[in-house]
Amino acid sequence: MTLKLNKLILVNYLEVLLNQQSLEDIRQKIEILQQILENQVNDIIDVFNIIDNRVVVEFDKEYLLSELEQIKNSKTIERSKYYIRRLFKSITEKKTGKINDINLNRWKEYEEIITDSLWIFDKRDTSGSHRAWYWGNFIPQIPRQMMLRYTKQGEWVLDPFLGSGTTLIECRRLGRNGIGVELNHEVANKSKSIIENEINPFNVITDVIIGDSTKIDFKKIVQDRGIKKVQLIIMHPPYHNIIKFSDNPQDLSNCSSESEFLDLFGKVIENTYDILEKGRFLVVVIGDKYENGEWIPLGFYTMQKVLNMGGYRLKSIIVKNIENTQGKRNQEELWRYRALVGGFYVFKHEYIFLFQKT
Secondary structure: OEEEEEHHHHHHHHHHHHOOOOHHHHHHHHHHHHHHHHOOOOOEOOOOOOOOHHHEEEEEHHHHHHHHHHHHOOOOHHHHHHHHHHHHHHHHOOOOOOOOOOOHHHHHHOOOOOOOOEEOOOOOOOOOOOOOOOOOOOOOHHHHHHHHHHOOOOOEEEEOOOOOOHHHHHHHHHOOEEEEEEOOHHHHHHHHHHHHHOOOOOOOOEEEEEOOOOOOOHHHHHHHOOOOOEEEEEEOOOOOOOOOOOOOOOOHHHOOOHHHHHHHHHHHHHHHHOOEEEEEEEEEEEOOEEEOOEEEOHHHHHHHHHHHHOOEEEEEEEEEEOOOOOOOOOOHHHHHHHHHHHOOOOOOEEEEEEEEEO
16 A cells, blocks of 8 residues: 655654654654554545645555564664664655666665566466467566666667567556567557557557568667667567467578577677667576477577677576466476476476676
8 A cells, every 4th residue: 555645744753753862752653653554544644634745755554664663663762763764864865776766765665676586476467458369478577577677767668579569568557668679560560559558647659660670770760769779678589489470581480490590689689789778788588498309498599699799798697487378278287297208397487688788
């Protein structure tokens, strides 16, 4: 639950706490404030029957209550006032970095943002316009996490393998401008229609372009939109020939070998490099494949391809589980049998490689 509090009154209350000479007095006043917050049921909280919308500060209720509880449970008045000053700072000062809108003075509130390298999701997000109509699309949680960590509102995101439009739907939700390039005309037109059905509260641009990302003029695309660079690139290419997406020979899913696949993939990396702002991030989402009794580490091949081309450094490798994929849905026992017979392990993960432009 989000609390909307009168900033001036809350700040004054904390100043009163800082002037207390007794730990017991601080605890009593904290308990009064906790009771006020706990007894409210409306979205807008008026701490002392005064509200001024010009000075409203928003808090996650559980976060604020936990901060107050920490102050109350302090063993010394010095430690208690330390926590009070920290809470005071979180209200009066906003500390953000160059690449996102995360207020580091209130970092505990960002529970949605994952900082571990192992991502396990119960299910795909199907809210809003997100639909699993396109076989091989990635889950919306991936672009959402990447945008929250590596972009600010109003910045630009490029997806050179647009597919079903997942990235651009999340752009609308989070207030990021987005450009998506899709090779398949039919897929691009359907995705554009679905993206436009998503509400656009931040009035951002989400453009779908039909073209080949290995050769399309990305510099002209960004210049036509009045910008010089994008701040994030998210790529979810085909996993070579696991799924055939079209009959187009330029489609990476039609490559005759891993070598050809990596060559075309490298052309996309090269073609997008100049339009990514220095110091910003490239995300590549990809999995491995199993063919002719051999595990093909396609993910690490693509990772090495990016590094060998230069201009990027590897920032993180994230492993995300794949549960209930369309190809294996309701076939768990069959796949387990095949694994036992064939001596292999069933794919349950894919990689998210994070690169920073140097």
